[in-house]
Structure formats: C-alpha cells, structure tokens
Amino acid sequence: MIHLKLDDVTYKYPHEGARTVRIADLTLTPGLYYLYGANGSGKTMLLKGLAGLLTPAKGIVKLHRGNQALDVAQYKWHMGYCPQEYALLESLTVYAYLKYIAKMRFIPNQLIPSRIDELLDTFQLKSMARQKIDSLSIGQKKRILLLQALLADPDLLLLDEPLAHTDLHEYNMLSRLLASEEGERIIIASDHPISRQMDISCRILFISEGQLKGPYDSEQLKASLDNRIVTCRIPTTRWREQLEKMSRVCSILSLKHGPEEVIFRVYLHAGKTSGSVPFLANVEITTMEDVYLCFQIPSVRDNMLR
Amino acid sequence: MTDEQLLIQLKDVNPAALETLIYRYHAPIYAYISRLVRNPHIAEDLTQECFTRICLAVRDGRLPVSIRPWIYRIATNLCKDLWKKASHRNEVPTDEQELSTKPDRDTVSSILIRQWEREEVISALAQLSEDSRQIVVLRYYQDLKLQEISEIVDMPLSTVKSKLYQALRKMARILEEKEVARSG
Amino acid sequence: MDEKLRKILNELADEDREGSDDEGSTTSQSFIRLGELMPRFTAPEPTSLHTTALIDKLLPLLDNKHVDVEQGVNARTPRFAEVMDREGRGHSGTTVSRLFRLMMPQLLILSPWFWVGSLLAVGISLMLMLSPQQPFGFAGSTNPIVLMAPLLSLLGISYSCRSYGTPMFELEMSFPLTPSQWLTGKIAMILCCYLILFALASGVLAWNEGIAIIPFTISWLIPLCLYSLLTLALMLRFGTLTATFTMVGFWLMQFIFGEGMGAFYFLGDTSFEQWLSSKVVGAIVSVVVAAYVIFRLRRDQGIAVSATQTESWRI
Missing domain, CATH: 1.10.10.10 (Winged helix-like DNA-binding domain superfamily/Winged helix DNA-binding domain)
Structure with missing residues (x-):
C-alpha cells in the first residue's frame, strides 16, 4: 500500500528568509487532494519540496511503497511533477518532447511509443503529436505538461495548478481525468477554486498562516456550510450604511457591483438565518470557492472543522 | 444486527456488512428521496448515487459515528444539489406512482x-x-x-x-x- | 387523530406554548385533518429485485480500489509502472551503458541544423587548412581548426544546456537524475562528437600535410577543454545567456589581440613562440575551473532551485 508520510517538515527557499511552510504530521493515502491557499502562501514551495527541488529545512519525507520507505532522492523514480510554468522545449514537436521526457525518466525504449500514444489519446492530443509545441494553445500546452507527469505512471503525482488557463471543456476533462486516476496514486494538485463548482468529491489540503492543514473531505466541508451561504442584493445607494449591520450577522465572502444593486455573497454566522440579513436574501448552493473563502476566516474555519 | 455492530464490520470493509446495510436502507432511502424529488427516475438515480457514495466511503475507510443520520445526510445533500440546479427548478414534478x-x-x-x-x-x-x-x-x-x-x-x-x-x-x-x- | 402525528406533537409541546400567542387559529381540529391526510402521501417501495440489482452493482466497488464504476473491464490490466519494473528501468548496467543512457536522449533535443552547422564548420576549417594559400590571412601562429574548436564547443554546450535556469530545467530536476548526471548527459554528447570530428580533421591533416599530430592535437584540445569548462562554470554561476556572450567575447578578444596576450593566448598553434607555456597555463586554468564546476554541482545536489530564480521565472 502506498502512502506519503511527512513528519514535522518545514520548507523554505534557500535565499529567502521569511516564508516557510510547515507540515506538522501528515500521512496521505492514494487519492486526489486539492491543495488550496492564498497566493504566496507556499503551495508551489510545498510541491517543489515534495518533488525534490528543495531540501526540507527540517523534517523527514518518506514515500512508502509496500514495505519500502523511500526518501525524496529515491522516490523520484515513482514521482511525477507538473510545474506551474511552461516547462517545455518549444521548438520540438509534441512527440519528440514526450519521447525526451520518457527517456530522461529511463522508461525502457521498447515501451515508450505505445505509452506516449496511449496518453496522447487520453488527453485528446493525438492529432497534435507532430506539431511543434510553440504552435499550440495555452490549454494544449497545459495538457502536455500534465501528460508528461503521468508518463512513468507515478505513485505520487504533484501538480502545480494543472487546471489554470484551461477552457471549460478542458477543465472538465482534466478534473474528471484526475478524479479517475486517484485510485492508484496520491495526487496533490494545487488549484484556485474560482467560481467553478467542483462536484467531484475529493480531499482538500489548506495552507494557511504557513501551516498545512487537512486533509478534509470536500463533501463534509461543503455540508458544514449548507444553508450558511446566502446572497443578498442591496441597492447601490445604501450598501455602505448596511455594511456594519451586515457584519454582525454574517461574513462577506465576495461582492459584485451591478448597475443598481450590489450583490453580496455572505456566510451567515451560527444561529442566524437568511431572515436576519437586511434585504432580500437567497440561500445558495455551496461551492468550493465558498469553502475556500470561508476557510480563510479563522472563526468560520473553526465552525467548519467542528 | 444493530447499526453499531454493522459499523464495526464495515470498518473491516466487509462486503456482507455492506449488503446488510443496503438491504436495510434501500427502501427507506428510496422512499425518502421519492418524497422529496417526486420523479421516480430521478429518485432512482439519486438513490443509486447515494449508495455509491456510501460504498466508496466504506472502501476508503471514511466512516461516520452513526450510520442512520449519515446515510440520510448524504441523501439529503443529493436532493439539495438537485434543487439548486436551475434546470430542475423549472421542471414540473411528475409523480407517476400508482395507488396500489x-x-x-x-x-x-x-x-x-x-x-x-x-x-x-x-x-x-x-x-x-x-x-x-x-x-x-x-x-x-x-x-x-x-x-x-x-x-x-x-x-x-x-x-x-x-x-x-x-x-x-x-x-x-x-x-x-x-x-x-x-x-x- | 393519527397516532403518529399525536406523538410528534407531544414531543413539540413546548413549541406550542411559545408560538401560540399571535395565531391561535391552528386548532386541534385542523391537526386532526392533517393527521388524516398525511398518511395518504405514500411513497413507492423498491422490490427486493431492485435491491439485489443495486447490491450487485455496488459490491465490486469494494474489492477493486483501482476500478472506476464505468470501466470495470480494465480491472485486470497491470499498471504501466508494473510493466516497466518488469522490463527493468535502467537502475543498473556498466558505467559506459549508464553514460550512454544519459547521452542518448540529448539527440532528440539537438536540432538537425545543429549537426549540419557543426559539420560544415569543421569541414570548412579543414578545407582552409588544406588550401595552399590562406585566404583570410590568419596570423602565422594560429589556424582555423584551433580557432574553431573552442568556439564550436562553447556554442554547442550553451545550446545543449539551454534549459538551464528555465522551468524546463526545474522539471528535469524532478527526474531521477542528479544535477551532475544531467550535466554529464548534455556535455558528453557535445564533447564526444566534437572530439571525434576534430580528431578526424587532425588525422586528415597529419596524413596530407605531414603535421606532427600530437602537438597539433594539444593545440586545439586544450582550448576546447578550457572554453567548455569556462562556459560551464559561468553558466552555473550566471546563467546560460551570460556565459555564452562572455565566452564569445573572450574568444573574439583572444582572436584580436593574438600573440600580444603572451602565455594567456590560448588559440595559438605550434608555431606560436610561447606555445608550451600557453598550453600549460590553459591546462592549469582548466583544472581549476573543473574543480569549481565539480564543487558547484556537489553543493547544488538536490537543491536545483533558488528563490531568486523562481521569482524571475514568474514573469
């Protein structure tokens, strides 16, 4: 059975003082984990650390495979990493690039062509195999990056914002693909849950205040916010004066300015109902974005985890 | 077997225990969902989805403290999700159930x-x-x-x-x- | 009244007291009516056949951790990782075969034009050497081959290591490779190829013109090594682009000032007065730079990314 174990690990960039990510004690079993955190909270740093690009300032990271316990240098054979930046050789064709990666990962030569074909098929990139990478769209490049991470069928898959800059079709395809891959491996994918409602159940890791928290069950987190997320509409002329009153009943997650009204999306504090909000309020279905925003508010977070 | 005993067996991912659980809860959950969504086809789908989720949770060892509220909660959330979908909101509820x-x-x-x-x-x-x-x-x-x-x-x-x-x-x-x- | 409803209302007795002040209109009469009607809302029950079918569908989920509900057929195909492990994944082998495995992938990322250009450069240098009069009036103490060898190798190395300091390098560092293995693969391909090309050219010259092959080989080999190592050292310190420009500049400077640089003029051939001392200096500098490169790689083992690099990549 595969599991990844982190024991009081701290990561920091070698030349940068302040920013660190600390993981007190974490054991991950195969499954899809979405990694959330504000910009600059250290998601990329954590993933780079797990990918062996940073040595931990402190602590031990081990990947257990059956009865082996491998440290980072050893588990690179069983790890796939998809960086956030376009780590591509633009002048090559898609196929040559993937072949290069496969060889650099020491996949036996005779297995390479069929493996590449199989994955190109899965990622709907077959028709682009002979095209140069620089002629592809951003979303297609993103798919290639994800594909290369899967080439050697890793047990630990680290994805730094694999879903960013993808169109809706690609987003759905990739997130479904990730969900279908989760049975056999540990997938950690950093993501911004922006307005897209994640309906696949998954587990969630949060980085907040330099600490990694979780994993939590997405369904449970969402359920903890059921009936708590409300939108209300307030005429543009009056919303400022209502702010204080509102802050007593709810925490504001986001607001949208319309021509005549301001639409607030809020979290209702415990014990309050949609009736407690001034003006018309509608109970909304909880999205992952709500979960993400609520998690940033310490008091709400405590309620969620209760 | 009580729900508590069942829970202990489910922890060992015992298929027989899961079978017992489905036998015990299929009818009430189906009835519950049917009363809430009032479309037999959708109710059937949601019931199956509900038990699929339960099954996966059992497989992954994500078990609750007590079974009954947990199962109903999953079913309830599924119905809620359905209501929130705009497409369903406008649908006229059909109820083809015959009085037998x-x-x-x-x-x-x-x-x-x-x-x-x-x-x-x-x-x-x-x-x-x-x-x-x-x-x-x-x-x-x-x-x-x-x-x-x-x-x-x-x-x-x-x-x-x-x-x-x-x-x-x-x-x-x-x-x-x-x-x-x-x-x- | 309906027994069930009565029981429920009893449980809620305190609610009744609280809420009944404004509207006393909900009489027990209307609750009786409610109690009569509520049981009418019957719900369908699944047959045991339904239940069995559901169980048959769901139980396989428990056994097969890897199987998706829809694609249960794939249950028995082994994972690619298992197939790979069976076939052997290049953990072992002799030093030569391991080196070969590091070098071969590089062929994929070096464009055919690179090879054509290199061949042409060496070929033209050789033709110039063989032609009776030197058309460009080279200084007496150098020749096209000695000039070309360091220039080609520095360009070749820069080209081959072009991913250094880019996200691509970061990705390559997540492969089961140490930074020195990465570098070995890259420069071994380039150097092997140039060494063979220039050795062949030297052979042709020795056979045709009767030049003493060993001093001639030393003439181009030492600058080739020196320029390659300096390029590497600068690359590790300042990045690929800076290294390339600096080294090309250095080469031009050597070319222009020529013998005026004395023992620090590395591009001389055997006719250069200070040939021996310049080659010895070149060799010593090469060794020092090589030591620096090795030190640098040791230090970077496992730490391939620094914060400053990371930030600059994020445009």
Whole structure:
C-alpha cells in the first residue's frame, strides 16, 4: 500500500528568509487532494519540496511503497511533477518532447511509443503529436505538461495548478481525468477554486498562516456550510450604511457591483438565518470557492472543522 | 444486527456488512428521496448515487459515528444539489406512482378521493421551505428521531423543533383553508 | 387523530406554548385533518429485485480500489509502472551503458541544423587548412581548426544546456537524475562528437600535410577543454545567456589581440613562440575551473532551485 508520510517538515527557499511552510504530521493515502491557499502562501514551495527541488529545512519525507520507505532522492523514480510554468522545449514537436521526457525518466525504449500514444489519446492530443509545441494553445500546452507527469505512471503525482488557463471543456476533462486516476496514486494538485463548482468529491489540503492543514473531505466541508451561504442584493445607494449591520450577522465572502444593486455573497454566522440579513436574501448552493473563502476566516474555519 | 455492530464490520470493509446495510436502507432511502424529488427516475438515480457514495466511503475507510443520520445526510445533500440546479427548478414534478394499496376493496370513487387527498398533502408540503419540508418528511414519514434530524440538516435541535412545529401548523392551516373553501 | 402525528406533537409541546400567542387559529381540529391526510402521501417501495440489482452493482466497488464504476473491464490490466519494473528501468548496467543512457536522449533535443552547422564548420576549417594559400590571412601562429574548436564547443554546450535556469530545467530536476548526471548527459554528447570530428580533421591533416599530430592535437584540445569548462562554470554561476556572450567575447578578444596576450593566448598553434607555456597555463586554468564546476554541482545536489530564480521565472 502506498502512502506519503511527512513528519514535522518545514520548507523554505534557500535565499529567502521569511516564508516557510510547515507540515506538522501528515500521512496521505492514494487519492486526489486539492491543495488550496492564498497566493504566496507556499503551495508551489510545498510541491517543489515534495518533488525534490528543495531540501526540507527540517523534517523527514518518506514515500512508502509496500514495505519500502523511500526518501525524496529515491522516490523520484515513482514521482511525477507538473510545474506551474511552461516547462517545455518549444521548438520540438509534441512527440519528440514526450519521447525526451520518457527517456530522461529511463522508461525502457521498447515501451515508450505505445505509452506516449496511449496518453496522447487520453488527453485528446493525438492529432497534435507532430506539431511543434510553440504552435499550440495555452490549454494544449497545459495538457502536455500534465501528460508528461503521468508518463512513468507515478505513485505520487504533484501538480502545480494543472487546471489554470484551461477552457471549460478542458477543465472538465482534466478534473474528471484526475478524479479517475486517484485510485492508484496520491495526487496533490494545487488549484484556485474560482467560481467553478467542483462536484467531484475529493480531499482538500489548506495552507494557511504557513501551516498545512487537512486533509478534509470536500463533501463534509461543503455540508458544514449548507444553508450558511446566502446572497443578498442591496441597492447601490445604501450598501455602505448596511455594511456594519451586515457584519454582525454574517461574513462577506465576495461582492459584485451591478448597475443598481450590489450583490453580496455572505456566510451567515451560527444561529442566524437568511431572515436576519437586511434585504432580500437567497440561500445558495455551496461551492468550493465558498469553502475556500470561508476557510480563510479563522472563526468560520473553526465552525467548519467542528 | 444493530447499526453499531454493522459499523464495526464495515470498518473491516466487509462486503456482507455492506449488503446488510443496503438491504436495510434501500427502501427507506428510496422512499425518502421519492418524497422529496417526486420523479421516480430521478429518485432512482439519486438513490443509486447515494449508495455509491456510501460504498466508496466504506472502501476508503471514511466512516461516520452513526450510520442512520449519515446515510440520510448524504441523501439529503443529493436532493439539495438537485434543487439548486436551475434546470430542475423549472421542471414540473411528475409523480407517476400508482395507488396500489388495497385496490380490491376500494371503489373507484374512494380511490379518487385518496388520490385527491394525496395531492393536497403534496401541495401543502410544497408550500413549505426546503428545509422544513425535509424535516417534516424525516420526522413523519421516515420516523427519525429529532436528534438525528438535527444532525442530518445540521441545525440545532431547538431550531429543528420549532421548524417542525411551524411547518406542521402551516400544513394544517393550508389543508384547513382548502377544506373550508371547498365546503363553503 | 393519527397516532403518529399525536406523538410528534407531544414531543413539540413546548413549541406550542411559545408560538401560540399571535395565531391561535391552528386548532386541534385542523391537526386532526392533517393527521388524516398525511398518511395518504405514500411513497413507492423498491422490490427486493431492485435491491439485489443495486447490491450487485455496488459490491465490486469494494474489492477493486483501482476500478472506476464505468470501466470495470480494465480491472485486470497491470499498471504501466508494473510493466516497466518488469522490463527493468535502467537502475543498473556498466558505467559506459549508464553514460550512454544519459547521452542518448540529448539527440532528440539537438536540432538537425545543429549537426549540419557543426559539420560544415569543421569541414570548412579543414578545407582552409588544406588550401595552399590562406585566404583570410590568419596570423602565422594560429589556424582555423584551433580557432574553431573552442568556439564550436562553447556554442554547442550553451545550446545543449539551454534549459538551464528555465522551468524546463526545474522539471528535469524532478527526474531521477542528479544535477551532475544531467550535466554529464548534455556535455558528453557535445564533447564526444566534437572530439571525434576534430580528431578526424587532425588525422586528415597529419596524413596530407605531414603535421606532427600530437602537438597539433594539444593545440586545439586544450582550448576546447578550457572554453567548455569556462562556459560551464559561468553558466552555473550566471546563467546560460551570460556565459555564452562572455565566452564569445573572450574568444573574439583572444582572436584580436593574438600573440600580444603572451602565455594567456590560448588559440595559438605550434608555431606560436610561447606555445608550451600557453598550453600549460590553459591546462592549469582548466583544472581549476573543473574543480569549481565539480564543487558547484556537489553543493547544488538536490537543491536545483533558488528563490531568486523562481521569482524571475514568474514573469
């Protein structure tokens, strides 16, 4: 059975003082984990650390495979990493690039062509195999990056914002693909849950205040916010004066300015109902974005985890 | 076997225990979902989805403290998700269920009256808010304890109580008004 | 009244007291009516056949951790990782075969034009050497081959290591490779190829013109090594682009000032007065730079990314 174990690990960039990510004690079993955190909270740093690009300032990271316990240098054979930046050789064709990666990962030569074909098929990139990478769209490049991470069928898959800059079709395809891959491996994918409602159940890791928290069950987190997320509409002329009153009943997650009204999306504090909000309020279905925003508010977070 | 014993066996991912669980809860959950969504096809799909989730949770060792509220909670959330989808909101609920109870002794007119009374209850329920409706169905039709309901709908016990009472009173009033309107 | 409803209302007795002040209209009469009607809302029950079918569908989920509900057929195909492990994944082998495995992938990322250009450069240098009069009036103490060898190798190395300091390098560092293995693969391919090309050219010259092959080989080999190592050292310190420009500049400077640089003029051939001392200096500098490169790689083992690099990549 595969599991990844982190024991009081701290990561920091070698030349940068302040920013660190600390993981007190974490054991991950195969499954899809979405990694959330504000910009600059250290998601990329954590993933780079797990990918062996940073040595931990402190602590031990081990990947257990059956009865082996491998440290980072050893588990690179069983790890796939998809960086956030376009780590591509633009002048090559898609196929040559993937072949290069496969060889650099020491996949036996005779297995390479069929493996590449199989994955190109899965990622709907077959028709682009002979095209140069620089002629592809951003979303297609993103798919290639994800594909290369899967080439050697890793047990630990680290994805730094694999879903960013993808169109809706690609987003759905990739997130479904990730969900279908989760049975056999540990997938950690950093993501911004922006307005897209994640309906696949998954587990969630949060980085907040330099600490990694979780994993939590997405369904449970969402359920903890059921009936708590409300939108209300307030005429543009009056919303400022209502702010204080509102802050007593709810925490504001986001607001949208319309021509005549301001639409607030809020979290209702415990014990309050949609009736407690001034003006018309509608109970909304909880999205992952709500979960993400609520998690940033310490008091709400405590309620969620209760 | 009690639910508690079942839970212990489920921890070992015992297929027989899961089978027992499905036998025990398939009918009530299907009835519950049917009462909430009132479209037999959707109800069937949601029921299957509900048990799939349970199965996966058992497989992954994500088990609750007690079974019954957990299962109902999953079912409730599935129904809620469905309601929130705009496409479903505009759909006219269809209810093709036939009245099959004791048809041999009933005359046609009594069947019609029953059918009509049933419609009354359904329309009264439909006038309740979403969560009140759930609470009424959970308490009256599914016969769950108030404490369990409070866990399922994630509200304090006192809120559940007052919502239930208000809901029943509202239903009673609606039905009474109809009665008065009909007779008067 | 309906027994069930009565029981429920009893449970809610305290609610009744609280809420009844404004509207006393909900009489027990209307609750009786409610109690009569509520049981009418029957719900369908699944047959045991339904339940069995559901169980049949769901139980396989428990056994097969890897199987998706829809694609249960794939249950028995082994994972690609298992197939790979069976076939052997290049953990072992002799030093030569391991080196070969590091070098071969590089062929894929070096464009055919690179090879054509290199061949042409060496070929033209050789032709110039063989032609009776030197058309460009080279200084007496150098020749096209000695000039070309360091220039080509520095360009070749820069080209081959072009991913250094880019996200691509970061990705390559997540492969089961140490930074020195990465570098070995890259420069071994380039150097092997140039060494063979220039050795062949030297052979042709020795055979045709009767030049003493060993001093001639030393003439181009030492600058080739020196320029390659300096390029590497600068690359590790300042990045690929800076290294390339600096080294090309250095080469031009050597070319222009020529013998005026004395023992620090590395591009001389055997006719250069200070040939021996310049080659010895070149060799010593090469060794020092090589030591620096090795030190640098040791230090970077496992730490391939520094914060400053990371930030600059994020444009």
